[in-house]
Every structure is written in structure tokens, then in C-alpha cells.
Amino acid sequence: xxxxxxxxxxxxxxxxxxxxxxxxxxxxxxxxxxxxxxxxxxxxxxxxxxxxxxxxxxxxxxxxxxxxxxxxxxxxxxxxxxxxxxxxxxxxxxxxxxxxxxxxxxxxxxxxxxxxxxxxxxxxxxxxxxxxxxxxxxxxxxxxxxxxxxxxxxxxxxxxxxxxxxxxxxxxxxxxxxxxxxxxxxxxxxxxxxxxxxxxxxxxxxxxxxxxxxxxxxxxxxxxxxxxxxxxxxxxxxxxxxxxxxxxxxxxxxxxxxxxxxxxxxxxxxxxxxxxxxxxxxxx
Amino acid sequence: xxxxxxxxxxxxxxxxxxxxxxxxxxxxxxxxxxxxxxxxxxxxxxxxxxxxxxxxxxxxxxxxxxxxxxxxxxxxxxxxxxxxxxxxxxxxxxxxxxxxxxxxxxxxxxxxxxxxxxxxxxxxxxxxxxxxxxxxxxxxxxxxxxxxxxxxxxxxxxxxxxxxxxxx
Numbered sequence: 001x002x003x004x005x006x007x008x009x010x011x012x013x014x015x016x017x018x019x020x021x022x023x024x025x026x027x028x029x030x031x032x033x034x035x036x037x038x039x040x041x042x043x044x045x046x047x048x049x050x051x052x053x054x055x056x057x058x059x060x061x062x063x064x065x066x067x068x069x070x071x072x073x074x075x076x077x078x079x080x081x082x083x084x085x086x087x088x089x090x091x092x093x094x095x096x097x098x099x100x101x102x103x104x105x106x107x108x109x110x111x112x113x114x115x116x117x118x119x120x121x122x123x124x125x126x127x128x129x130x131x132x133x134x135x136x137x138x139x140x141x142x143x144x145x146x147x148x149x150x151x152x153x154x155x156x157x158x159x160x161x162x163x164x165x166x167x168x169x170x171x172x173x174x175x176x177x178x179x180x181x182x183x184x185x186x187x188x189x190x191x192x193x194x195x196x197x198x199x200x201x202x203x204x205x206x207x208x209x210x211x212x213x214x215x216x217x218x219x220x221x222x223x224x225x226x227x228x229x230x231x232x233x234x235x236x237x238x239x240x241x242x243x244x245x246x247x248x249x250x251x252x253x254x255x256x257x258x259x260x261x262x263x264x265x266x267x268x269x270x271x272x273x274x275x276x277x278x279x280x281x282x283x284x
Numbered sequence: 285x286x287x288x289x290x291x292x293x294x295x296x297x298x299x300x301x302x303x304x305x306x307x308x309x310x311x312x313x314x315x316x317x318x319x320x321x322x323x324x325x326x327x328x329x330x331x332x333x334x335x336x337x338x339x340x341x342x343x344x345x346x347x348x349x350x351x352x353x354x355x356x357x358x359x360x361x362x363x364x365x366x367x368x369x370x371x372x373x374x375x376x377x378x379x380x381x382x383x384x385x386x387x388x389x390x391x392x393x394x395x396x397x398x399x400x401x402x403x404x405x406x407x408x409x410x411x412x413x414x415x416x417x418x419x420x421x422x423x424x425x426x427x428x429x430x431x432x433x434x435x436x437x438x439x440x441x442x443x444x445x446x447x448x449x450x451x452x
Binding site: 007025027031038041052055059063067141150179194 | 310364
């Protein structure tokens with residue numbers, strides 16, 4: 001028993017401390033270094049932050065370079081699909097344009113009526129909201145991670161981006177800024193498990209929290225009233241109760257899946273986003 | 285001529301390091317099949333386990349550490365998490381290498397289970413205690429399972445590759 005224990009200790013010591021000809025560092029030293037880095041990252045002293053931001057910028061740019069072949073392949077596949085579907089899409093777009101033309105007049109009437117009613121009630125949707133920042137940015141990296149659903153954009157603190165700002169793609173809410181560096185920023189997508197958003201359901205006064213599940217076709221609504229089941233084809237808007245986002249921004253929609261189950265999907269597609277708008281909480 | 289041969293040899297022997305860094309910078313995504321993403325596996329872990337076990341001179345611990353740091357930066361998780369996880373895997377693998385006399389692929393495959401377990405345990409402990417990131421444990425389990433499952437395929441590929449370059 002004692003011999004076995006001695007052998008085990010010798011083998012572990014050998015694995016930890018022994019450096020072969022090609023090894024410049026021992027495992028023990030690198031493990032201690034890793035623990036030190038984790039602790040420093042957690043404590044995040046002010047000296048470390050610029051170093052981390054520079055390291056992030058450098059790694060992100062190299063990562064962008066390394067993902068170019070895959071991007072090219074994706075681009076070719078997308079172009080091919082686009083050409084393949086162009087006829088049916090053209091027909092569909094013509095029909096949609098006709099429909100939208102009719103809707104436009106209706107909307108103009110409703111908007112003017114809404115303005116009149118708001119002024120009569122002395123309400124303003126812009127009250128309390130900072131509406132002075134909007135910047136376009138390019139998505140440079142959308143690396144797949146089984147854990148964190150995020151994208152990287154090519155604008156950082158140098159362009160005035162701050163943590164917590166909201167990101168839109170094609171007027172649809174995509175997510176929020178969770179990390180800023182000098183030249184890049186990380187956007188936490190609405191599909192991420194860590195994303196929480198206060199919303200309101202169309203044609204109802206029901207407030208809820210929209211939570212990501214990691215999948216864009218299946219988001220979850222939390223804190224709904226008891227026995228309430230979301231109806232089909234209902235748009236989910238931001239409620240503005242967080243005090244930052246403007247109310248009424250369309251975020252998601254309910255739909256019926258193949259198994260006749262009502263699910264919630266995002267209106268925007270984070271995978272297709274190339275150019276995004278970063279704002280203080282409003283669509284621009 | 286000898287100079288070119290040396291360069292060629294250097295390129296071939298550096299391939300595991302190149303792959304390790306490349307997959308730390310670039311995380312490929314293959315479309316899901318049904319509800320399970322069959323291809324969500326950790327290639328770096330297979331690479332580290334194989335090379336530390338069979339050809340430790342081809343993959344330095346310093347490179348493994350740096351690849352982990354890059355991986356953490358790209359994925360946006362606390363710096364050092366993946367490094368410590370990879371180094372735990374390396375430690376376990378070094379122990380297996382020192383403790384075994386004769387290598388058999390089935391034995392190597394099954395000793396990969398505790399190696400993966402300890403390395404993912406370290407990963408989980410750090411994520412849970414040093415960050416606010418939450419994720420589905422089932423996804424990590426799936427990822428670990430497919431990493432284990434694909435090991436023999438990569439074992440064969442890497443062995444063939446090493447045989448090929450040793451012939452040259």
C-alpha cells in the first residue's frame with residue numbers, strides 16, 4: 001500500500017515538475033500562472049484593464065483573419081442560395097410591396113392620431129431617455145461557442161461605445177454590449193442564456209421577461225401570469241420598463257413549430273447580421 | 285537541399301501546434317442534426333491528450349497554456365479558465381504516460397474519460413465561481429461525450445500522420 005502511494009506521488013511529481021528537452025516550462029509553473037491570471041481577471045485591478053483590452057483587440061483581429069476561409073465558404077454558399085431563390089423571392093417581394101403600400105397610408109393616419117392623443121395626454125415616449133448616440137459597426141466575428149452566444153463588432157471605446165448599449169440589426173434588437181476594448185466590442189445576443197429583457201406581448205398588457213435559451217428559434221418568456229399561454233403570431237415588443245430601451249421595439253414573434261407547439265423566435269437573425277447599429281436604447 | 289529538408293521537417297513537426305492555435309482562434313460551427321449537435325466536440329482536448337500521451341516533444345506546455353488564453357479571449361470567458369483546464373488534462377495525461385508501460389488504444393481511449401472529467405471539472409468550478417456566465421450543463425456533457433467518442437478517429441489520423449513524417 002505504501003509502495004503504491006509512493007509510486008503515485010513520484011508519478012505526479014514527475015508529471016508536474018519534470019521538463020523534457022522540448023519543454024520550456026514545467027506544468028507546475030504554468031498551473032500557478034493560470035491560477036494567478038484567473039485571480040487577477042476576477043479582481044480586475046485598473047492596471048490590468050488596458051492590458052486585457054489590448055490583448056483582446058489583438059486576439060480578435062487575428063481571430064478575424066483565421067476565420068476568413070470559413071467566411072468565404074459561407075459567402076459562396078449564400079450567394080448560390082440567393083441566386084437559386086431569386087425568382088420566388090421576387091414574386092413574394094412584389095406581393096409584399098403592394099401590401100405595404102396599402103399599409104403605409106393606414107400607418108400614417110395612426111401615427112398622426114397617436115401624436116395628437118399623446119400631446120392631449122401630455123405623454124412623451126422620449127421622456128427620460130438619452131437619445132443622442134448611434135453608430136454603425138461591422139460584425140467581425142461570430143464564433144460558435146457552446147456556452148456564450150455573442151458576436152464581436154469593429155467599434156470600441158475609441159468610437160464612444162460603452163457597456164450596456166443596445167445593438168440593432170435591420171431595426172431589430174440583437175443584444176447588448178457586455179465588453180468594450182479600444183477597437184472592438186462584444187455583443188451578448190438575445191439568444192444567450194444570460195440575456196434577459198423586459199417585454200410586452202402584442203394586443204395584451206402582459207409584461208414578461210424574454211430569456212434566451214441558446215437557440216434563435218426557441219426563446220422563453222418568464223414571469224407570465226398563471227395559466228396564460230401565448231397566442232400564435234403575436235409580436236413581442238420591448239416594454240421600456242428597464243428605463244433604458246424605448247418601448248415598442250419589436251423583438252420576437254410567437255409561431256407554431258412542426259410539432260404544433262407554440263414557440264417564440266427572434267425577428268432578427270443574429271447569424272445574418274453584417275452591419276449593426278449601436279445606440280443608447282432606441283432604434284436609429 | 286539539406287536546408288529545405290530541415291524546413292519541411294520543421295513544418296511537418298509543427299503541425300500539431302499550428303492546429304492547436306488555429307482552433308483556438310477559430311471555432312468552427314457545423315449545423316445541428318435534429319436536436320443534438322453531433323459535431324460539437326473539443327478538438328483541442330483530443331489533440332492535447334494524444335500528443336502529450338504519445339509525442340510529448342511535439343506539443344509544449346507553454347503552447348497549450350497560450351492556446352488556452354487565446355481560447356478564453358475569443359469566447360469571452362474569464363482569462364486562464366481554458367488554460368487551467370488544458371493543463372489539468374496535460375497533468376493527467378503525463379501521469380498516465382508515466383504510469384503505463386505498454387500503450388493500447390482501448391486503454392488510452394478509456395483513460396481519456398477521467399482525463400476529460402477532471403479537466404471539465406476544473407472548467408466548471410472556475411466558470412461557476414469566477415464569472416457570472418451561466419450555461420446548460422447538458423451542452424457541456426454532450427460536448428464531452430462527443431469528444432470522447434471521436435477520440436479513436438483522431439487517434440488513427442494523428443498516428444498515421446506521425447508515421448508518415450517519421451518515414452520522411
